[in-house]
Amino acid sequence: xxxxxxxxxxxxxxxxxxxxxxxxxxxxxxxxxxxxxxxxxxxxxxxxxxxxxxxxxxxxxxxxxxxxxxxxxxxxxxxxxxxxxxxxxxxxxxxxxxxxxxxxxxxxxxxxxxxxxxxxxxxxxxxxxxxxxxxxxxxxxxxxxxxxxxxxxxxxxxxxxxxxxx
Numbered sequence: 339x340x341x342x343x344x345x346x347x348x349x350x351x352x353x354x355x356x357x358x359x360x361x362x363x364x365x366x367x368x369x370x371x372x373x374x375x376x377x378x379x380x381x382x383x384x385x386x387x388x389x390x391x392x393x394x395x396x397x398x399x400x401x402x403x404x405x406x407x408x409x410x411x412x413x414x415x416x417x418x419x420x421x422x423x424x425x426x427x428x429x430x431x432x433x434x435x436x437x438x439x440x441x442x443x444x445x446x447x448x449x450x451x452x453x454x455x456x457x458x459x460x461x462x463x464x465x466x467x468x469x470x471x472x473x474x475x476x477x478x479x480x481x482x483x484x485x486x487x488x489x490x491x492x493x494x495x496x497x498x499x500x501x502x503x504x
Contacts, residue, residue, distance in 0.1 A: 350406040351385050359414045377421070382458055383411050384426040387447075392434050395443040400450050408456055425451060425460035429475040432492060441497035448501035462498060 362368035362378065371379050385407050389399050408423060415421055428447055432440040444462065451457040466489050467476035477498050481489035498504070 350403040352406045352410045355383065355407060355410045356414075359410070377419075378415060380411075380421065382422055382424045383407060384424050387425055387428040390443070391430060394435075394439055395430070395446050397446065397450055400447060401454070404450075404454060404457065422456040422458040423454075424458050427461060427463040429463040431474045432494070433474060437493045441493040444494050444497045445501045 359368070359378065368378050371377075385404070387400065387403055389403055390396055404423060404425075411421055412419055430440045430443045435443065448460065451460045462477070463475050464473065465476055466478045467474045467480040469480040476489070476492065477495040478489035478491055481487035
């Protein structure tokens with residue numbers, strides 16, 4: 339029978355993940371898979387994190403979203419699960435936040451991810467702005483024909499290099 343798990347109201351992805359587990363159990367033979375393999379058929383849990391847009395990131399908020407999602411897969415998989423969270427996208431748009439805030443948020447988020455042993459990796463969205471699509475999360479500006487569309491480095495590029503050692 340499907341596992342009963344309390345699912346929180348805010349949009350961490352926990353509600354969706356809980357529903358995925360329940361549907362897998364009810365309609366896709368997930369309990370049989372777990373019986374044979376010792377685990378439900380998920381290698382890791384992906385999470386897009388776009389929190390505190392327009393502001394400095396709150397460590398409490400970011401950690402809350404991460405812990406919230408983890409709570410669901412631990413409830414289904416068990417406390418000894420080796421599964422972790424992969425932050426498949428995160429970022430802050432500039433001009434949505436000032437360039438120094440974007441850079442600070444990037445470094446703060448990576449510090450939080452590194453401090454949580456269940457976070458297996460994180461990917462900043464995106465390398466370069468795409469102005470024609472109104473995407474301004476980049477580590478570089480969109481560029482123009484004069485610079486071969488390479489774009490200028492933003493403060494967030496140096497912050498990324500520092501936070502990731504790259």
